Amino acid sequence: MENVHIAPVTGPEIESGYIRIEGDRIVELGAGPAPTGPDGARVDGSGCLATPGLVNTHHHLYQWASQGLAQDATLFEWLVALYPMWASMDAEVVRGAASAGLGYLALTGCTTSSDHHYVFPRGRGDLFAAEIEAAAELGIRFHPARGSMDRGRSQGGLPPDVVVERLDDILAATAEAVDTYHDPSFSSKLRVAVAPCSPFSVTDELMTESAALARAKGVRLHTHLAETLDEEQHCLARLGKRPVDHMEALGWLGPDVWVAHAVHLSDDDIARFARTGTGTAHCPSSNGRLGAGIARVSEMLRGGANVGLGVDGSASSELTPLSGEMRQALLFQRARYGPAALTARQALELATLGGARNLGRERELGSLEVGKLADLALWRVDGAFTAAVAEPVCALVFGPQPPLALLLVGGETIVADDELRTVPQDVVGQAGVAAHHRLVRLAREQGITARTEVHA
Known part of the structure; x- marks a missing residue:
């Protein structure tokens, strides 16, 4: 790849340079024309x-099948409205929703x-395997977190x-x-995390046992x-405690x-x-959609805490592009x-190296450096309208x-010219549509009707 403006995240930008890839790694990058080297495919990055x-x-990939519902709800109202519908999903719904959701993410630079x-309804097939199959077919790196809930309404959840x-x-x-x-x-494309859902849906025992399990197996929480x-x-x-106090008491703060x-x-x-190395996935569009508030990201960064980005489930963040979450976070x-709170380059770091740190993969991902995996996006910024912007x-x-x-x-092509x-x-898009229709049908068979309004 040559003649390209490079934003490596960890170092100075290169106005016109080259990136050389061998196998799945970056082996060389620098300013100026690409040096003569081994024969191989060459990509002209002019204007990119x-x-x-x-x-x-x-x-939450399964939520692709339940977008556009409970449109004016708070988080708790939204969950109460959608839990019954999600209880009807099966592996086929999850497979189609994951295929569409991951395909959409790839098209937005992920x-x-x-x-x-x-959510794991009984007798509905292997839902976890279904989303892993979708990610493998698409070819992106996937970190599924096996979530859980063990405190239902009868126990005060x-x-x-x-x-x-x-x-x-x-x-x-x-x-x-x-x-x-x-x-x-x-070079892994598949890593698993352990992920009890939330303070209002799990018992303390599940939290402590899950943490012990994850740490015994060397995976993340x-x-x-x-x-x-x-x-x-x-x-x-x-509990008589605020959420972070409770998590600390349960051993749930750490790198x-x-x-x-x-x-x-x-x-x-x-x-x-910051002190414990606990990371955060900032989801600005979802937080705005549900009226949850604005996270203190600027203060977190100044204080030394790591922050990455997340689009959150599609049902609370309809059709949100990961690239667009950089803009949302900044705004x-x-x-x-105020206007100095977050720069464009800080927003880019949230979406790349900040995310890699959250997943424990900062040695492999998140910046363009020699020795790191050749995971990169090439954006065309010389279009009839885009080229008027002062810098890429x-x-x-x-x-x-x-x-x-x-x-x-x-080093393998997932998207070229805005096409998977x-x-x-x-096929990927239709899989998401089919997943939606199937979930609606399965829910109706259980007497559940999807509603766009919470109190309709």
């Missing part, structure tokens, strides 16, 4: 910006995605009892998922935390933990995240703190997504 592939650190799947599991079953299934799928190798004031009030009423949202943090919470922080990183972050000329994962290359794009 090269960045690391974007890293999505929080998602080379690595996590997924937090925490938010979810209906029909969607929760028994503690022993959760631990056995989670251990099996790690043993079956987790690949810790440098993930959960929702401090997303809304409702959650904080629930924790205070039930092997990343949490989703973290909207409502105190100064002390931020300091503890939300500036709306709260500004064009990428401040505006709508530029055309995606090329997306590589380990590993799987037919129309």
Whole structure:
């Protein structure tokens, strides 16, 4: 790849340079024309910006099948409205939703995605395997987090009892998922995390046992935390503690933990995240859609805490592009703190190296450096309108997504000229539509009707 503007994230930008790839690694990059080297494919990057592939650190792929519902709800209202529908899903729904969701992410510059799947209705097939199959077919790196809920409404939790599991079953299934799928190798395309859902849907025993299991197996921990004031009030009423205090007491702060949202943090919470190395997946569009608030990202970064980005589940963040979350993060922080709160390059780092750190993969991913995996995005910034923007990183972050000329994962082409290359794009899109229709039908068979309004 040559004649390209390079934004490596960890070093100075190169206005016109080259990147040489051998196998799945970056072996050379620098300014000026590409030196004569081994024969191989050459890509002319004239008019393009090269960045690391974007890293999505929080998602619920199954929710692709339930978009557009409970449109004006708070988080708790939205969950109560959708839990019964999700209880009807099966592996076929998950497979189609994951295919569409991951394909859409790839088209928005994503080379690595996590997924937090925490609803496992009984007798509905292997839902965890279904999303792993979809990711393998598409070819992106995948970090599925085996989620869980064991505290239903009868125990004072938010979810209906029909969607929760028994503690022993959760631990056995989670251990099996790690043993079956987790690949810790440098070039891994599949790593598994352990992920009890949230303070209002799990028992303390599940949290402590899950942490012990993850640490015994050497995998990472993930959960929702401090997303809304409702959650904080629930924790205070039930536990007499704020959410972060509770997580710390359970051993859930540390360099092997990343949490989703973290909207409502105190100064002390931020300091503890920085001190313990606990990461955050910032999901600005979802937080805005549900009225949850604006996370203190600028203060977290200044305090030394790591922050990555996540699009969150499609049902609370309809058709949100990962590239667009850079812009949302920047605008939300500036709306709260002023125009110096977050720069375009900081937003790009959130979407790349910040995400890689959340997943424990900063040695392999998140920046364009010799020795790292050849996961990169090539954005066309010389279009009739885009070229009017003063510099390429500004064009990428401040505006709508530029055309995606090329997306590589380990040097392999996933997207070229805004088109999926590993799987037919129309097939992927239709799989998501079919998943939606199937979920609606399965729910209706159980007497559940999808509603766009919470109180309709």
